[in-house]
Amino acid sequence: MAKWAVELLLGGAVLTGCAFALSGWAARADWAWRLPWLPWLVVAVTALSVLTVPYWRYRVHRWEISSDVVYLRIGALQRQWLLVPVSRIQTVDAQQNWLERLLRLATLRISTASHEGSSELVGLPLPTATSLASELAHRAHALRDDAT
Amino acid sequence: MSGGERPLPEGAPRRLSPLTWIVGAVRETLALLAVAVTALLVSEGGAGLYFAMAALGFGLVHQVVRWWTFTYAVTDDRIVLRHQLIGRSVKTIPLERVRGVDITAGFLHRLLGLAVLRIDAASDGDEGVLNAVSRREAERLRELLLGRREEPSREHVIARADLSWYRYAPLSGAYLLTPFALIGSLLGTLYNLNNEFGLVSEGTLSHLGDTVVGLPPILGVLALLLLALVMPVASVLVFTWFNWDFTLRAVPGEDDKGALAAERGLVSRRSVTLERRRVRGVELRDNPLERRKNVARLTALVTGLGDAEHRGRLLPTAPRETVLHVAEEVVGKFKEPLTGHPRAALTRRLVRAVLPPLAVSVLAVASGPLWLAIVAAVATVAAVPLALDRYAQLGHASGGGLLSVRSGSLVRNQQIIEHRAVVGWRFRQSLFQRRRDLVTLTVAVGAGEGAYDALDLSEEDALRLASCVEPDWITPFLATPPKPPADPREPPAS
Numbered sequence: 001m002a003k004w005a006v007e008l009l010l011g012g013a014v015l016t017g018c019a020f021a022l023s024g025w026a027a028r029a030d031w032a033w034r035l036p037w038l039p040w041l042v043v044a045v046t047a048l049s050v051l052t053v054p055y056w057r058y059r060v061h062r063w064e065i066s067s068d069v070v071y072l073r074i075g076a077l078q079r080q081w082l083l084v085p086v087s088r089i090q091t092v093d094a095q096q097n098w099l100e101r102l103l104r105l106a107t108l109r110i111s112t113a114s115h116e117g118s119s120e121l122v123g124l125p126l127p128t129a130t131s132l133a134s135e136l137a138h139r140a141h142a143l144r145d146d147a148t
Numbered sequence: 149m150s151g152g153e154r155p156l157p158e159g160a161p162r163r164l165s166p167l168t169w170i171v172g173a174v175r176e177t178l179a180l181l182a183v184a185v186t187a188l189l190v191s192e193g194g195a196g197l198y199f200a201m202a203a204l205g206f207g208l209v210h211q212v213v214r215w216w217t218f219t220y221a222v223t224d225d226r227i228v229l230r231h232q233l234i235g236r237s238v239k240t241i242p243l244e245r246v247r248g249v250d251i252t253a254g255f256l257h258r259l260l261g262l263a264v265l266r267i268d269a270a271s272d273g274d275e276g277v278l279n280a281v282s283r284r285e286a287e288r289l290r291e292l293l294l295g296r297r298e299e300p301s302r303e304h305v306i307a308r309a310d311l312s313w314y315r316y317a318p319l320s321g322a323y324l325l326t327p328f329a330l331i332g333s334l335l336g337t338l339y340n341l342n343n344e345f346g347l348v349s350e351g352t353l354s355h356l357g358d359t360v361v362g363l364p365p366i367l368g369v370l371a372l373l374l375l376a377l378v379m380p381v382a383s384v385l386v387f388t389w390f391n392w393d394f395t396l397r398a399v400p401g402e403d404d405k406g407a408l409a410a411e412r413g414l415v416s417r418r419s420v421t422l423e424r425r426r427v428r429g430v431e432l433r434d435n436p437l438e439r440r441k442n443v444a445r446l447t448a449l450v451t452g453l454g455d456a457e458h459r460g461r462l463l464p465t466a467p468r469e470t471v472l473h474v475a476e477e478v479v480g481k482f483k484e485p486l487t488g489h490p491r492a493a494l495t496r497r498l499v500r501a502v503l504p505p506l507a508v509s510v511l512a513v514a515s516g517p518l519w520l521a522i523v524a525a526v527a528t529v530a531a532v533p534l535a536l537d538r539y540a541q542l543g544h545a546s547g548g549g550l551l552s553v554r555s556g557s558l559v560r561n562q563q564i565i566e567h568r569a570v571v572g573w574r575f576r577q578s579l580f581q582r583r584r585d586l587v588t589l590t591v592a593v594g595a596g597e598g599a600y601d602a603l604d605l606s607e608e609d610a611l612r613l614a615s616c617v618e619p620d621w622i623t624p625f626l627a628t629p630p631k632p633p634a635d636p637r638e639p640p641a642s
Contacts, residue, residue, distance in 0.1 A: 080576050085571070113595075
């Protein structure tokens, strides 16, 4: 089995931000149409989703890295399982946007020669992400074959 | 100073053939002539004509300056394209990054013994263009760039278009419709011209309409018949235009495999050279008509190739036998029979094909126009055999270092992909698929379109197909199989 496995997931903060933006937009949007209930609906949906979706996502997002394969599972309604052999990885980027910086999280972007084989690991703690990135890049280099 | 004629030391900057600007000039003259004639017709000469003349002069000077300021040089390890006048642009392509060379010669180019050379580099959509060099120089550069100097005798022809192949042209929608596309764009241009110059007034148009309506219906039937007769002929002509004397050659190289060179075209001749070690697989494509005649088209799946649809072309519409022979030559023999997909996939095909037109017809019956309801109902009925065929064509197999997936009906695609080209697997399962235990397996490939789907596999088949390539990648996860993960509620371990 995997030499080591860490399981983790995205905090709901990103989603909260989006939801707040959405409700803000909706609050401004009611000048055009007389839909005073719309912002409230959005707020209600937002509140509900903020409460449930992050948890839900947290439950379904899984990743695992064995000695030669990166394994990713995402999606609640449409499930997806992604397997990327380490030997086929071209680049590994650890990225942070402002919110992630605030929360000390990072996104790991794994790209291969094909867009379908490329993937993102969202919401890793920063130290994990950076160490993973260098580790993966190192191993990808070592295992590299000529298939580009 | 012109390329190729006098022996220059390798690495010295060379210019493109001086004949280049003649080609450019002739082209511009023709274009401007057309404009000038229209201008004359519309406004009886005057400013338009002078304007056109001035533009012509300017264009000529521009061509000469371009030719004068553009140089290229091939050194041991790279080719440098330099264009400098006031600003300067230098493009350097390392020779090891060159993936293929594409030589095209239009009508004028052929007349003057020139060719346009396109260099496919491994960077993102970047390519070097030499427009244009002499034919001989193009050949020399091709050998130089692809790192081999082979005497032509060692090349051997893998396949050559047979005269009988031209009969297959009407089977393909593309060739059948190309004449229409041409006519359409012509009409579009006319319409635009009309808008600008007011050549045709509203009156003439409506008059024309009246005349058409006033004609006896028998003429309309005749016109349709004529069209039905002309279309296949035109499609053969188009096919000939693009694919005349299609020849696929194997060029032996220093490394294990060498290259493939495909040459085609009647008036403008195009020759594409692909490095074999970049070829990761092939794609067979056909439609129901072509299936009946047992013919197919063949395309190579190549890593990092721009315009792959045209450059990767290995065979035009050709007999299946030849196609399979070429496929074998290119990627090796693939003789595994394709495994069909489970019955549940058929239900899904049916639902997917029938539901949209059915919904439209229901809506139309409820509140829409009658004709829409009829059309939608016909579409619904027609969708059933389509779905059946779509199901029948689904298939996958793996063996001998190759794997293959097939899908589609109106355009059926079968990809044969080398195992080493697989860069990842993506299993997808929607809510509906989950109920039926189906999975769509996407094979991520570092070539061609980047990914190919095996639709609606059973879960075991999906895993089996995926583990065919490299069991080590899949088996570690079989304990927690990709289907229902063993324990999703595991707490995070860090």
